[in-house]
Structures are given as C-alpha cells and as structure tokens.
C-alpha cells in the first residue's frame with residue numbers, strides 16, 4: 277500500500293520556480309517531474325504560460341474534467357469498425373515490406389528505416405494511395421505544417437482527386453469503402469470522406485511513430501522481456517501499454533479552463549492554461565511501484581498516454597496495430613534482432629518524446 281502523497285499547494289511564496297522550458301529539460305525531464313510532484317503539485321510556469329499538474333491523480337482528474345476544454349482536433353476517426361480490418365491488413369503488409377527491406381543489412385537505424393515510416397505508410401496503403409504520398413504526409417506531420425487531425429488545404433488537395441476517382445470507379449481500398457459508406461441511408465459527403473481520410477493520415481501518425489520507437493527501444497533494452505514476448509505474442513499488448521506508461525510520446529497535454537476551476541487548493545480563472553504532465557503521472561511512485569522500471573508484467577497498469585474521460589484518444593486501438601504488427605514483422609524477418617553493441621537509446625523531446633536513433637544488429 278503506497279503512503280498518501282503530500283498535500284497539494286500552489287507556488288505562492290516559493291523561491292525556485294521550475295519551468296518546463298528550462299535548459300536541458302527536453303533531454304531529461306524526470307528530475308523536474310519528481311520535484312514538481314513532491315514540492316509543486318500545482319505551479320504556475322511563467323515561461324510556458326501554463327499551470328503545471330504533475331501527480332497521477334491530479335492529471336487523471338484534470339484530463340476528465342469538462343471545465344478544461346481541449347483544442348478542437350478535427351473529427352474523430354469514426355467508422356472505426358470500417359477502418360480497423362483494412363488498416364490491420366495494410367499495417368501487416370507494410371510492416372513486413374519494411375522489415376524485409378532491412379533484413380539484408382547487418383546494422384540499421386530502426387527509427388529512420390521503420391518506426392518513422394510505418395504509421396504513415398500503413399495509412400497510405402490502407403487508403404489505396406500511391407506510396408510517394410507517404411513521404412509527403414510524413415513530412416507535413418513531422419514539420420508540423422499539418423496540425424494533428426487538422427484538415428489542411430494541401431491534404432485536401434492531395435485527397436480530392438483520389439476521392440473523385442473512387443466515386444467513379446470504386447476499388448477494394450478504404451477510400452472506396454468510405455465513399456460507399458452510408459449513415460442514416462445517406463452516402464458520406466466528399467468533405468466527410470476527406471476529413472476522415474485526412475484524420476487517418478495525419479491524426480496521430482507522428483505520435484504513433486514516436487510511441488513505436490520507444491516501444492522497440494524498451495523491448496530491445498530488456499532482452500529477457502523481448503525473448504518472452506517473442507515466445508508469447510499474447511504479451512504484446514501489455515508490453516505496449518507499459519511502454520506508453522513509462523515513455524508516452526506526447527508527455528504534455530495542454531488544456532484551457534472554460535470556467536473557474538479549483539485545483540490543489542487554488543482557484544484558476546477562466547482562460548487559464550493547464551499543462552497535464554502525462555509523462556510525470558506515469559512515473560508517480562504513489563501510483564506505480566518502482567515507476568522507472570520497464571516491466572511488461574506490471575500488476576498496476578492504467579497509463580494516461582491516451583488521455584482520460586471525454587477526450588480519450590478515439591484511435592487508441594488503431595495506434596496499437598502499429599505496435600503489434602510492427603513488432604511481429606520485425607521478429608519474423610530478423611529473429612536475431614538486438615541493439616547494436618555499445619548503443620544505448622536516448623529519448624529526447626518535451627512535447628513529443630522518443631529516441632530519434634535506434635541502431636540495431638539485424639543478425
């Protein structure tokens with residue numbers, strides 16, 4: 277049984293005011309997270325212009341609080357029953373192609389050759405778009421020119437001609453299925469089809485790519501646990517969830533108060549920005565025993581990497597496809613896969629966090 281956490285307080289009268297934007301935090305935010313949880317559970321970060329919430333219980337409550345609105349992110353990937361089987365097949369196929377392409381070489385970077393590509397390439401394949409579009413979509417997401425879930429004019433421009441062609445001559449791909457789908461007896465409009473396809477292409481591809489890199493790094497960094505997963509693929513979902521807890525790809529979720537809200541003994545006025553530190557919540561020792569350890573058999577799961585409550589990520593299951601199909605394909609193509617000798621993955625990034633290099637020996 278964990279001891280009760282110290283009581284919440286604001287930063288009124290404190291001398292050292294911590295900031296997420298202090299130098300070096302993007303390399304290792306964990307000492308700051310610890311000090312926030314222990315001494316500043318609710319604190320105003322003047323540089324960031326937001327209130328920081330760092331304890332698991334507070335972050336969970338805030339994510340589910342209707343008075344803390346999230347920025348509109350575009351349409352959710354509805355029609356999930358339509359999406360999932362086609363996306364699964366495309367993710368399996370794409371993962372095998374990418375994995376086989378690497379297996380002929382002795383040493384490769386799994387980020388550049390695999391994890392950064394799989395989500396965008398699988399979405400492109402599922403929609404039946406040409407392979408070159410995967411590079412364009414990835415570049416837009418990576419550079420942030422298309423906001424996650426936003427329907428950017430470039431994206432509409434890319435999709436419109438394909439939608440018109442599928443309307444005229446349907447194929448076996450997901451875009452054709454969306455064009456043929458009916459809700460309440462009515463076909464989906466071009467705008468709806470474009471928005472759904474756009475969400476699939478850009479909605480969480482970057483987050484999924486980062487989460488996949490951390491997942492592979494965690495397993496490759498713990499070869500005994502990787503051997504167990506290899507022998508029992510049924511362990512993959514637990515291993516993925518544990519990686520999301522320990523190393524969430526989007527460790528900071530920003531929310532804005534739509535009404536005055538009392539948090540940790542302080543009432544924040546309407547309009548206050550609250551940074552829900554998911555990365556800190558996942559390492560809260562009052563919630564998770566030995567929180568820095570990667571343990572696929574953890575008895576106390578329930579991470580917050582996909583949020584909580586009303587805005588819980590609608591694509592959590594879809595994101596899991598990349599982990600499951602990706603890992604299976606890699607282990608099939610490269611049974612001896614392991615970290616390159618002497619290489620240690622180094623996650624970095626504050627708002628988007630993962631290792632950017634993952635050197636492995638393929639045999």
Ligand code: HEM
Nearest residue numbers: 346349352476479480483484487581582583587589591595
């Ligand atoms: C591992 C990958 C992913 C992670 C870690 C992730 C994480 C999250 C989180 C934390 C939220 C809640 C934000 C908040 O509370 O304000 C969210 C919402 C959302 N995600 Fe994801 N996501 C992932 C993949 C995806 C994918 C692949 C898609 C689309 C295909 C997607 C679409 C969305 C949408 C539309 C919302 C907004 C839901 C709402 O506001 O009601 N996500 N995601």
